[in-house]
Amino acid sequence: DAKTTQPNSMESNEEEPVHLPCNHSTISGTDYIHWYRQLPSQGPEYVIHGLTSNVNNRMASLAIAEDRKSSTLILHRATLRDAAVYYCIRASGTYKYIFGTGTRLKVLA
């Protein structure tokens, strides 16, 4: 049970921002929100994570709703190399990272 809900697919134009949504309405107070992306035939790559506050790093930004029931991964300028499956995960104190089906992002040139 992934316990997160994401759209199956999204499209974006190159050089434009992309907002990837994730619902985690049953999240507990100690669960972190993680995002990973997976390119074909590769292992998932860590993108970003957060607990309550919005987070920024060199790859992306993570916006977390005030009630923590949803979050949005923001790619500020999509490139063709950002085309991948993006996974949103609740990481709990039981050490388990349960992946859902993710969102397949297609970037149009």
Add this chain to the structure above:
Amino acid sequence: SQTIHQWPATLVQPVGSPLSLECTVEGTSNPNLYWYRQAAGRGLQLLFYSVGIGQISSEVPQNLSASRPQDRQFILSSKKLLLSDSGFYLCAWSTDTGGGGAFFGQGTRLTVV
């Protein structure tokens, strides 16, 4: 810096043969270790995770087993492979209960014929 090594990259095995996939982590101590499987076109399924030497938790009943003989070594095994064991097997590590992220190896693509 931390690195994770997983081998072999590809493997073709006949039905009924044994399996041993090895994963090692460098540059950290007492990592949490994970084995995942990804069937073609599907998401990642958590198979096993370990929080310490000799401590293995199984997530799904299956034809596979895992062992952690050393702090930074995680092994996935099977005594007799089934066709349904085919898939992309990924090893991963993390340092804590969820605040630090999980980092994956490059995977082993197993085809059982």
